[in-house]
Amino acid sequence: MCKDKLHELLVTLPKCEHHIHIEGALTPHLLFKLAARNNIDLTSIDDHDGPYANEEQLQARYGSFTSLTDFIRYFSFGSTVLITAEDFEELAYTYFVKAHEQNVKHAEVFFDPQAHTSRGITYSTVLQGLSRAKQRAQGDFDISIAYIPCILRHHGLQSATRMFQEVTDAGHFAENTVAGLGMAGDELVHPPEYFKPVFDAARSAGIRCTAHVGQAGPATFVSSAIENLRTGRVDHAWIAKTDSQLMQRLAETNTLVTLCPISNVTLGFIGSIAEAPIREFLDRGVRFSVNSDDPAYFGKYVQENFCAVQEAFNLSASDWSTIAINAVEGSWCSDERKKVLKQQVAAVISRWHAAQGT
Ligand SMILES: Nc1ncnc2[nH]cnc12
Ligand SMILES: [Zn+2]
Numbered sequence: 001m002c003k004d005k006l007h008e009l010l011v012t013l014p015k016c017e018h019h020i021h022i023e024g025a026l027t028p029h030l031l032f033k034l035a036a037r038n039n040i041d042l043t044s045i046d047d048h049d050g051p052y053a054n055e056e057q058l059q060a061r062y063g064s065f066t067s068l069t070d071f072i073r074y075f076s077f078g079s080t081v082l083i084t085a086e087d088f089e090e091l092a093y094t095y096f097v098k099a100h101e102q103n104v105k106h107a108e109v110f111f112d113p114q115a116h117t118s119r120g121i122t123y124s125t126v127l128q129g130l131s132r133a134k135q136r137a138q139g140d141f142d143i144s145i146a147y148i149p150c151i152l153r154h155h156g157l158q159s160a161t162r163m164f165q166e167v168t169d170a171g172h173f174a175e176n177t178v179a180g181l182g183m184a185g186d187e188l189v190h191p192p193e194y195f196k197p198v199f200d201a202a203r204s205a206g207i208r209c210t211a212h213v214g215q216a217g218p219a220t221f222v223s224s225a226i227e228n229l230r231t232g233r234v235d236h237a238w239i240a241k242t243d244s245q246l247m248q249r250l251a252e253t254n255t256l257v258t259l260c261p262i263s264n265v266t267l268g269f270i271g272s273i274a275e276a277p278i279r280e281f282l283d284r285g286v287r288f289s290v291n292s293d294d295p296a297y298f299g300k301y302v303q304e305n306f307c308a309v310q311e312a313f314n315l316s317a318s319d320w321s322t323i324a325i326n327a328v329e330g331s332w333c334s335d336e337r338k339k340v341l342k343q344q345v346a347a348v349i350s351r352w353h354a355a356q357g358t
Pocket of ligand 2: 019021293
Protein backbone atom coordinates (compact mmCIF):
# COMPACT_ATOMS: atom_id res chain seq x y z
CA MET A 1 0.00 0.00 0.00
CA CYS A 2 1.23 3.49 -0.75
CA LYS A 3 2.45 5.86 1.93
CA ASP A 4 0.82 8.87 0.32
CA LYS A 5 -1.06 11.39 2.44
CA LEU A 6 -4.16 10.60 0.37
CA HIS A 7 -3.92 6.88 1.04
CA GLU A 8 -6.86 6.79 3.45
CA LEU A 9 -9.00 8.69 0.94
CA LEU A 10 -8.04 6.27 -1.83
CA VAL A 11 -8.98 3.30 0.36
CA THR A 12 -12.38 4.67 1.35
CA LEU A 13 -13.27 6.15 -2.05
CA PRO A 14 -16.24 4.29 -3.59
CA LYS A 15 -14.92 2.69 -6.78
CA CYS A 16 -16.34 1.59 -10.10
CA GLU A 17 -14.33 -1.12 -11.78
CA HIS A 18 -15.08 -1.36 -15.51
CA HIS A 19 -12.20 -3.46 -16.75
CA ILE A 20 -11.75 -6.79 -15.02
CA HIS A 21 -11.75 -10.13 -16.84
CA ILE A 22 -13.30 -12.74 -14.58
CA GLU A 23 -10.93 -15.36 -16.00
CA GLY A 24 -8.15 -12.94 -15.02
CA ALA A 25 -9.24 -13.20 -11.38
CA LEU A 26 -8.28 -16.89 -11.29
CA THR A 27 -5.46 -17.01 -8.74
CA PRO A 28 -2.90 -19.84 -8.87
CA HIS A 29 -4.45 -21.06 -5.61
CA LEU A 30 -7.94 -21.37 -7.10
CA LEU A 31 -6.51 -22.71 -10.36
CA PHE A 32 -4.87 -25.62 -8.52
CA LYS A 33 -7.97 -26.18 -6.40
CA LEU A 34 -10.29 -26.38 -9.43
CA ALA A 35 -7.83 -28.56 -11.37
CA ALA A 36 -7.85 -31.05 -8.48
CA ARG A 37 -11.64 -30.92 -8.22
CA ASN A 38 -12.00 -31.58 -11.96
CA ASN A 39 -9.27 -34.23 -12.15
CA ILE A 40 -7.14 -32.14 -14.50
CA ASP A 41 -3.44 -33.00 -14.58
CA LEU A 42 -1.77 -29.60 -14.85
CA THR A 43 1.65 -31.05 -15.55
CA SER A 44 0.25 -32.37 -18.85
CA ILE A 45 -0.24 -28.84 -20.15
CA ASP A 46 1.84 -28.35 -23.26
CA ASP A 47 4.53 -26.10 -21.95
CA HIS A 48 8.24 -26.55 -21.61
CA ASP A 49 9.26 -24.46 -18.65
CA GLY A 50 7.30 -26.43 -16.05
CA PRO A 51 5.49 -23.60 -14.24
CA TYR A 52 2.51 -25.78 -13.41
CA ALA A 53 4.50 -27.93 -10.95
CA ASN A 54 2.93 -26.08 -8.02
CA GLU A 55 1.21 -22.82 -7.02
CA GLU A 56 4.45 -21.09 -6.05
CA GLN A 57 6.15 -21.80 -9.38
CA LEU A 58 3.13 -20.63 -11.30
CA GLN A 59 2.94 -17.45 -9.22
CA ALA A 60 6.63 -16.85 -9.91
CA ARG A 61 6.11 -17.37 -13.67
CA TYR A 62 3.30 -14.80 -13.61
CA GLY A 63 5.92 -12.32 -12.44
CA SER A 64 7.80 -12.49 -15.74
CA PHE A 65 5.39 -12.14 -18.68
CA THR A 66 7.38 -11.17 -21.74
CA SER A 67 4.52 -9.92 -23.93
CA LEU A 68 0.75 -9.82 -24.40
CA THR A 69 0.99 -13.09 -26.33
CA ASP A 70 2.93 -14.74 -23.51
CA PHE A 71 0.33 -13.54 -20.99
CA ILE A 72 -2.61 -14.67 -23.16
CA ARG A 73 -1.07 -18.15 -23.36
CA TYR A 74 -1.12 -18.50 -19.56
CA PHE A 75 -4.51 -16.79 -19.32
CA SER A 76 -5.91 -19.33 -21.81
CA PHE A 77 -4.29 -22.32 -20.06
CA GLY A 78 -5.73 -21.10 -16.77
CA SER A 79 -9.27 -20.91 -18.12
CA THR A 80 -9.25 -24.63 -18.93
CA VAL A 81 -9.74 -25.60 -15.25
CA LEU A 82 -13.17 -23.92 -15.31
CA ILE A 83 -15.61 -26.72 -16.03
CA THR A 84 -18.80 -26.54 -13.96
CA ALA A 85 -21.21 -23.77 -13.03
CA GLU A 86 -19.87 -24.08 -9.47
CA ASP A 87 -16.35 -23.30 -10.74
CA PHE A 88 -17.53 -20.08 -12.41
CA GLU A 89 -19.55 -19.18 -9.34
CA GLU A 90 -16.59 -19.66 -7.01
CA LEU A 91 -14.27 -17.69 -9.30
CA ALA A 92 -16.65 -14.74 -9.57
CA TYR A 93 -17.75 -14.70 -5.93
CA THR A 94 -14.11 -14.78 -4.77
CA TYR A 95 -13.44 -11.69 -6.91
CA PHE A 96 -16.54 -9.91 -5.57
CA VAL A 97 -15.38 -10.48 -1.97
CA LYS A 98 -12.05 -8.89 -2.82
CA ALA A 99 -13.73 -6.05 -4.74
CA HIS A 100 -16.01 -5.35 -1.78
CA GLU A 101 -12.98 -5.24 0.54
CA GLN A 102 -11.53 -2.54 -1.72
CA ASN A 103 -14.73 -0.48 -1.76
CA VAL A 104 -15.73 -1.36 -5.30
CA LYS A 105 -19.40 -0.35 -5.37
CA HIS A 106 -20.04 -1.09 -9.03
CA ALA A 107 -18.26 -3.78 -11.06
CA GLU A 108 -18.54 -4.39 -14.80
CA VAL A 109 -17.00 -7.75 -15.44
CA PHE A 110 -15.80 -9.16 -18.77
CA PHE A 111 -16.10 -12.86 -19.48
CA ASP A 112 -14.98 -14.82 -22.56
CA PRO A 113 -17.74 -17.20 -23.77
CA GLN A 114 -15.61 -18.42 -26.71
CA ALA A 115 -12.80 -19.54 -24.37
CA HIS A 116 -15.28 -21.93 -22.80
CA THR A 117 -17.65 -22.97 -25.60
CA SER A 118 -14.60 -23.85 -27.73
CA ARG A 119 -13.74 -26.45 -25.03
CA GLY A 120 -17.24 -27.88 -24.90
CA ILE A 121 -18.40 -25.92 -21.83
CA THR A 122 -21.82 -24.51 -22.66
CA TYR A 123 -22.63 -20.82 -22.53
CA SER A 124 -25.49 -21.65 -20.21
CA THR A 125 -23.11 -23.34 -17.72
CA VAL A 126 -20.92 -20.23 -17.65
CA LEU A 127 -23.89 -17.91 -17.18
CA GLN A 128 -25.45 -20.08 -14.50
CA GLY A 129 -22.32 -19.84 -12.37
CA LEU A 130 -21.75 -16.14 -12.99
CA SER A 131 -25.39 -15.27 -12.30
CA ARG A 132 -25.39 -17.13 -8.98
CA ALA A 133 -22.21 -15.33 -7.90
CA LYS A 134 -23.73 -11.97 -8.86
CA GLN A 135 -26.94 -12.66 -6.98
CA ARG A 136 -25.07 -13.75 -3.85
CA ALA A 137 -22.64 -10.82 -3.92
CA GLN A 138 -25.37 -8.24 -4.51
CA GLY A 139 -27.21 -9.76 -1.53
CA ASP A 140 -24.15 -9.84 0.72
CA PHE A 141 -22.54 -6.50 -0.13
CA ASP A 142 -23.36 -2.98 -1.30
CA ILE A 143 -22.21 -3.66 -4.85
CA SER A 144 -23.91 -3.55 -8.25
CA ILE A 145 -22.60 -5.96 -10.87
CA ALA A 146 -22.88 -6.10 -14.65
CA TYR A 147 -21.41 -8.71 -16.99
CA ILE A 148 -19.97 -8.06 -20.45
CA PRO A 149 -19.37 -10.96 -22.88
CA CYS A 150 -16.11 -10.33 -24.66
CA ILE A 151 -15.27 -11.26 -28.24
CA LEU A 152 -11.84 -12.90 -28.45
CA ARG A 153 -10.18 -11.46 -31.55
CA HIS A 154 -7.96 -14.47 -32.18
CA HIS A 155 -11.05 -16.71 -32.61
CA GLY A 156 -11.98 -14.74 -35.76
CA LEU A 157 -15.15 -13.17 -37.12
CA GLN A 158 -17.31 -16.28 -37.56
CA SER A 159 -16.77 -17.37 -33.99
CA ALA A 160 -17.46 -13.81 -32.75
CA THR A 161 -20.70 -13.72 -34.74
CA ARG A 162 -21.78 -17.09 -33.30
CA MET A 163 -21.06 -15.92 -29.77
CA PHE A 164 -23.02 -12.70 -30.29
CA GLN A 165 -25.94 -14.69 -31.70
CA GLU A 166 -25.95 -17.12 -28.78
CA VAL A 167 -26.07 -14.31 -26.21
CA THR A 168 -28.80 -12.59 -28.25
CA ASP A 169 -30.85 -15.79 -28.63
CA ALA A 170 -30.63 -16.38 -24.87
CA GLY A 171 -32.28 -12.96 -24.49
CA HIS A 172 -29.39 -11.81 -22.32
CA PHE A 173 -28.81 -8.42 -23.97
CA ALA A 174 -32.53 -7.64 -24.00
CA GLU A 175 -33.16 -8.58 -20.38
CA ASN A 176 -29.92 -6.95 -19.16
CA THR A 177 -28.39 -10.23 -17.93
CA VAL A 178 -25.36 -8.77 -19.69
CA ALA A 179 -24.84 -5.03 -20.01
CA GLY A 180 -23.12 -4.80 -23.38
CA LEU A 181 -20.57 -6.30 -25.73
CA GLY A 182 -16.78 -6.17 -25.39
CA MET A 183 -13.76 -7.32 -27.38
CA ALA A 184 -10.34 -8.43 -26.14
CA GLY A 185 -7.55 -10.82 -27.10
CA ASP A 186 -4.47 -10.18 -29.17
CA GLU A 187 -5.07 -6.70 -30.62
CA LEU A 188 -2.60 -7.01 -33.47
CA VAL A 189 -4.25 -10.10 -35.00
CA HIS A 190 -7.05 -8.07 -36.67
CA PRO A 191 -7.76 -4.32 -36.86
CA PRO A 192 -10.99 -3.25 -35.12
CA GLU A 193 -12.93 -2.76 -38.37
CA TYR A 194 -12.55 -6.47 -39.18
CA PHE A 195 -15.28 -7.06 -36.58
CA LYS A 196 -17.60 -4.33 -37.94
CA PRO A 197 -20.42 -6.74 -38.90
CA VAL A 198 -20.85 -7.94 -35.30
CA PHE A 199 -20.66 -4.45 -33.86
CA ASP A 200 -23.11 -3.16 -36.50
CA ALA A 201 -25.57 -5.85 -35.43
CA ALA A 202 -25.05 -4.97 -31.78
CA ARG A 203 -25.41 -1.22 -32.28
CA SER A 204 -28.56 -1.59 -34.36
CA ALA A 205 -30.04 -3.68 -31.53
CA GLY A 206 -29.24 -0.79 -29.14
CA ILE A 207 -26.52 -2.74 -27.33
CA ARG A 208 -23.70 -0.83 -25.65
CA CYS A 209 -20.26 -1.69 -27.00
CA THR A 210 -16.65 -1.39 -25.94
CA ALA A 211 -13.35 -2.75 -27.26
CA HIS A 212 -9.75 -3.23 -26.16
CA VAL A 213 -7.85 -0.84 -28.44
CA GLY A 214 -4.68 1.18 -28.18
CA GLN A 215 -3.11 -1.26 -25.77
CA ALA A 216 -0.72 -2.92 -28.22
CA GLY A 217 -2.09 -1.19 -31.31
CA PRO A 218 -1.76 2.36 -32.69
CA ALA A 219 -3.97 5.39 -31.98
CA THR A 220 -5.69 4.76 -35.34
CA PHE A 221 -7.18 1.58 -33.79
CA VAL A 222 -8.80 3.72 -31.10
CA SER A 223 -10.23 6.03 -33.78
CA SER A 224 -11.41 3.02 -35.75
CA ALA A 225 -13.23 1.55 -32.75
CA ILE A 226 -15.06 4.85 -32.22
CA GLU A 227 -15.82 5.51 -35.90
CA ASN A 228 -16.26 2.07 -37.43
CA LEU A 229 -17.47 0.00 -34.49
CA ARG A 230 -19.23 2.98 -32.86
CA THR A 231 -18.16 1.88 -29.40
CA GLY A 232 -19.15 4.34 -26.69
CA ARG A 233 -16.24 3.24 -24.58
CA VAL A 234 -12.66 2.08 -25.19
CA ASP A 235 -10.50 -0.21 -23.03
CA HIS A 236 -6.82 0.55 -22.34
CA ALA A 237 -6.38 3.17 -25.11
CA TRP A 238 -3.44 4.72 -23.26
CA ILE A 239 -1.95 5.44 -26.71
CA ALA A 240 -4.63 8.14 -27.24
CA LYS A 241 -2.36 10.57 -25.40
CA THR A 242 -0.13 10.66 -28.49
CA ASP A 243 -2.93 11.98 -30.73
CA SER A 244 -4.27 15.41 -29.80
CA GLN A 245 -7.25 15.26 -32.18
CA LEU A 246 -8.28 11.90 -30.80
CA MET A 247 -8.04 13.27 -27.26
CA GLN A 248 -10.36 16.11 -28.26
CA ARG A 249 -12.81 13.64 -29.75
CA LEU A 250 -12.76 11.44 -26.64
CA ALA A 251 -13.39 14.50 -24.46
CA GLU A 252 -16.18 15.92 -26.66
CA THR A 253 -18.01 12.60 -26.86
CA ASN A 254 -17.61 11.77 -23.14
CA THR A 255 -16.12 8.43 -24.13
CA LEU A 256 -14.99 6.49 -21.08
CA VAL A 257 -11.46 5.07 -21.30
CA THR A 258 -10.93 2.15 -18.94
CA LEU A 259 -7.27 2.51 -18.03
CA CYS A 260 -5.28 -0.39 -16.52
CA PRO A 261 -1.94 1.18 -15.52
CA ILE A 262 -0.32 -1.79 -13.76
CA SER A 263 -1.37 -4.16 -16.55
CA ASN A 264 0.21 -1.83 -19.15
CA VAL A 265 3.50 -1.73 -17.27
CA THR A 266 3.51 -5.48 -16.51
CA LEU A 267 2.99 -6.37 -20.17
CA GLY A 268 5.63 -3.85 -21.26
CA PHE A 269 3.44 -1.38 -23.17
CA ILE A 270 4.59 1.53 -21.03
CA GLY A 271 7.85 1.78 -19.11
CA SER A 272 6.35 2.96 -15.83
CA ILE A 273 3.07 4.13 -14.30
CA ALA A 274 4.26 7.71 -14.86
CA GLU A 275 3.75 7.07 -18.61
CA ALA A 276 0.05 6.34 -18.13
CA PRO A 277 -2.02 9.22 -19.57
CA ILE A 278 -3.46 10.29 -16.22
CA ARG A 279 -2.36 13.93 -16.23
CA GLU A 280 -3.07 14.42 -19.95
CA PHE A 281 -6.57 12.93 -19.64
CA LEU A 282 -7.41 15.02 -16.56
CA ASP A 283 -6.15 18.21 -18.22
CA ARG A 284 -7.98 17.56 -21.50
CA GLY A 285 -11.22 16.42 -19.85
CA VAL A 286 -11.06 12.84 -21.10
CA ARG A 287 -13.18 10.56 -18.90
CA PHE A 288 -11.40 7.54 -17.51
CA SER A 289 -11.55 4.93 -14.79
CA VAL A 290 -8.66 3.08 -13.12
CA ASN A 291 -8.88 -0.71 -13.27
CA SER A 292 -7.06 -3.97 -12.59
CA ASP A 293 -7.61 -5.94 -15.88
CA ASP A 294 -6.37 -9.37 -14.70
CA PRO A 295 -5.65 -9.01 -10.99
CA ALA A 296 -4.67 -12.63 -10.34
CA TYR A 297 -2.12 -12.62 -13.16
CA PHE A 298 -0.63 -9.22 -12.40
CA GLY A 299 -0.85 -9.68 -8.62
CA LYS A 300 -2.61 -6.33 -8.11
CA TYR A 301 -6.25 -5.39 -7.68
CA VAL A 302 -7.95 -2.05 -8.23
CA GLN A 303 -6.78 -0.50 -4.94
CA GLU A 304 -3.14 -1.15 -5.83
CA ASN A 305 -3.75 0.55 -9.18
CA PHE A 306 -5.18 3.61 -7.40
CA CYS A 307 -2.13 3.71 -5.10
CA ALA A 308 0.32 3.29 -7.99
CA VAL A 309 -1.32 6.18 -9.86
CA GLN A 310 -1.17 8.37 -6.76
CA GLU A 311 2.50 7.59 -6.15
CA ALA A 312 3.36 8.46 -9.74
CA PHE A 313 1.18 11.57 -10.15
CA ASN A 314 0.65 13.06 -6.68
CA LEU A 315 -2.95 13.95 -7.53
CA SER A 316 -5.18 16.16 -5.36
CA ALA A 317 -8.38 15.11 -3.56
CA SER A 318 -10.21 17.17 -6.17
CA ASP A 319 -8.56 15.17 -9.00
CA TRP A 320 -9.70 11.92 -7.34
CA SER A 321 -13.18 13.29 -6.89
CA THR A 322 -13.27 14.02 -10.65
CA ILE A 323 -11.96 10.52 -11.45
CA ALA A 324 -14.50 8.83 -9.16
CA ILE A 325 -17.47 10.88 -10.43
CA ASN A 326 -16.45 10.39 -14.08
CA ALA A 327 -16.22 6.65 -13.45
CA VAL A 328 -19.79 6.69 -12.15
CA GLU A 329 -21.01 8.78 -15.10
CA GLY A 330 -19.39 6.38 -17.56
CA SER A 331 -20.89 3.29 -15.93
CA TRP A 332 -23.42 1.05 -17.60
CA CYS A 333 -25.93 1.14 -14.76
CA SER A 334 -29.22 2.90 -14.09
CA ASP A 335 -29.51 6.61 -13.40
CA GLU A 336 -30.84 5.77 -9.93
CA ARG A 337 -27.73 3.71 -9.15
CA LYS A 338 -25.50 6.50 -10.51
CA LYS A 339 -27.20 8.98 -8.21
CA VAL A 340 -26.52 6.77 -5.16
CA LEU A 341 -22.89 6.20 -6.20
CA LYS A 342 -22.28 9.93 -6.73
CA GLN A 343 -23.73 10.68 -3.29
CA GLN A 344 -21.40 8.07 -1.78
CA VAL A 345 -18.39 9.64 -3.50
CA ALA A 346 -19.37 13.16 -2.40
CA ALA A 347 -19.87 11.98 1.21
CA VAL A 348 -16.42 10.32 1.37
CA ILE A 349 -14.71 13.38 -0.16
CA SER A 350 -16.37 15.82 2.23
CA ARG A 351 -15.68 13.59 5.26
CA TRP A 352 -12.04 13.49 4.21
CA HIS A 353 -11.88 17.30 3.86
CA ALA A 354 -13.55 17.71 7.26
CA ALA A 355 -10.98 15.39 8.85
CA GLN A 356 -8.15 17.39 7.24
CA GLY A 357 -9.70 20.72 8.21
CA THR A 358 -9.57 21.78 4.53
N1 LIG B 1 -4.92 -7.17 -21.13
C1 LIG B 1 -5.58 -7.92 -22.02
N2 LIG B 1 -5.47 -7.66 -23.33
C2 LIG B 1 -6.11 -8.38 -24.23
N3 LIG B 1 -6.91 -9.41 -23.91
C3 LIG B 1 -7.05 -9.71 -22.62
N4 LIG B 1 -7.77 -10.66 -22.01
C4 LIG B 1 -7.57 -10.54 -20.70
N5 LIG B 1 -6.73 -9.53 -20.44
C5 LIG B 1 -6.40 -8.99 -21.63
ZN1 LIG C 1 -8.51 -6.32 -20.56
